[in-house]
Amino acid sequence: MTDLVTSFAERGLEYSVSDEGVAWLRLNRPEKRNAIDRPLRTAIIEAIEEVTEDPAVRVAVITGNGRAFSSGADLTQEGGPIEIPEERRRPNGGREDGILYGWYRMVDRIWKSTKPFIAAVNGIAAGGGCQLALGCDLVLASEEAAFWEIFVRRGLPLEGGGAWLLTRSISLVRAKEMALFGEPIPARKAESWGLVNEVVPADQLEATAQEWAHKLATLAPPNSGPAAFAPGGAMAQADLTIPIGNIKTQINGAWEKSMYQTFMDEVGLLGGGGRMPPRPAEPGAPAAH
Numbered sequence: 001m002t003d004l005v006t007s008f009a010e011r012g013l014e015y016s017v018s019d020e021g022v023a024w025l026r027l028n029r030p031e032k033r034n035a036i037d038r039p040l041r042t043a044i045i046e047a048i049e050e051v052t053e054d055p056a057v058r059v060a061v062i063t064g065n066g067r068a069f070s071s072g073a074d075l076t077q078e079g080g081p082i083e084i085p086e087e088r089r090r091p092n093g094g095r096e097d098g099i100l101y102g103w104y105r106m107v108d109r110i111w112k113s114t115k116p117f118i119a120a121v122n123g124i125a126a127g128g129g130c131q132l133a134l135g136c137d138l139v140l141a142s143e144e145a146a147f148w149e150i151f152v153r154r155g156l157p158l159e160g161g162g163a164w165l166l167t168r169s170i171s172l173v174r175a176k177e178m179a180l181f182g183e184p185i186p187a188r189k190a191e192s193w194g195l196v197n198e199v200v201p202a203d204q205l206e207a208t209a210q211e212w213a214h215k216l217a218t219l220a221p222p223n224s225g226p227a228a229f230a231p232g233g234a235m236a237q238a239d240l241t242i243p244i245g246n247i248k249t250q251i252n253g254a255w256e257k258s259m260y261q262t263f264m265d266e267v268g269l270l271g272g273g274g275r276m277p278p279r280p281a282e283p284g285a286p287a288a289h
Contacts (some may be wrong), residue, residue: 004050011043014065015050021058022213023051030066035074035144036128048109051117058217058241061209062136063120063255064129069145072127073103103128103160107135111252116216120209121145122202124184131160134169137248138212139196141187142205147195148184167256169195216244260268 008015012034014026025047027034036044051060065068078087084101102264103271106128110117119136126148133147149166151158158179164182178185187199200208201261219240246269254262 008043008047011039011041012037012145013047014045015047017054017057020214020217021056022217023047023054023057023060024211025051025060025062027062027064027070029074030064030068032074032076033068033071033124034064034066034129035071035076036132037074037077040074041103041128045105045109048106048113048117051115052109052113057115058244059118059213061118061120061213062132063206063209064122066123067144068123068129069119069121069125070129071124072129072150091198103131106132107161107165110135110137114242114249116244116248118209118212118216120205121147121187121196122205124148126150126184128160131162131165134195135161136163136167140205140209140212141190141196141199143187143199144202145187145190145199146184147178147187148182149179150182152180152182187270219244 007015007017009028012027012029015023017023017154025044027036027040027044027094029035029040048060084098088101097255116138117136118138118140119133121133121141122140123132123144124146127150130149132149139250149158149162151162162179163175166178168173170178174193185193185195187196190196191199221240250262250265250269253265257265
């Protein structure tokens with residue numbers, strides 16, 4: 001794990017996991033407003049995969065160090081902003097190369113992960129940085145944050161899954177307003193549009209993200225209700241990590257499927273392992289009966 005953390009740090013990403021299973025991914029190029037170059041983008045993708053695969057991780061938070069969440073692609077990196085390494089580019093292979101190396105992969109990995117991701121947007125989130133934030137399952141924003149689909153002003157199509165994200169996050173006309181004008185949307189307006197879950201004062205952003213992450217990491221059955229869920233009952237010590245992942249994938253799938261297909265997913269989960277496994281007992285704690 002130490003080698004992995006060091007590898008991420010060398011590419012501009014701080015990665016840590018708390019004792020309660022909260023992974024923190026901090027973009028750490030504040031001098032560049034956390035602009036994402038190719039090494040950092042690869043590190044982010046690898047870190048998302050690590051979150052997904054590590055059974056000790058229950059939830060992840062993505063944020064930026066300094067005043068920006070991310071200003072998007074690093075336009076000053078060697079070789080320019082084109083995402084495909086020069087030595088890997090193929091003649092007339094733009095679309096195929098884009099699938100292999102494109103920005104959309106960050107959003108794709110978060111979408112397919114069974115772990116919930118929280119974006120704690122501390123400042124400007126532009127271009128690819130905007131998609132990274134909006135691709136998370138829950139989005140918290142500082143009052144100083146803004147969301148900027150800047151692509152039209154650079155003569156580019158929406159990248160990083162932007163067209164897909166916007167049309168599923170806000171209304172069609174709002175999505176067009178945001179993408180066609182290419183103007184930053186302040187946090188409070190983004191909240192009123194339904195683009196983010198909540199806006200908080202800047203000095204409360206990290207604490208709020210920690211609170212939300214803690215809630216997801218320690219979620220437990222109710223203290224009252226059916227006997228199985230009551231203290232000492234069979235489900236009282238249940239580990240809800242897998243059910244949380246199931247519900248995330250159900251909701252994501254519902255965006256892409258028919259009503260009937262979502263019903264099939266539901267009964268499949270219920271009939272094929274929808275039960276909650278027991279949470280590992282604390283040392284010295286009595287076993288549940």
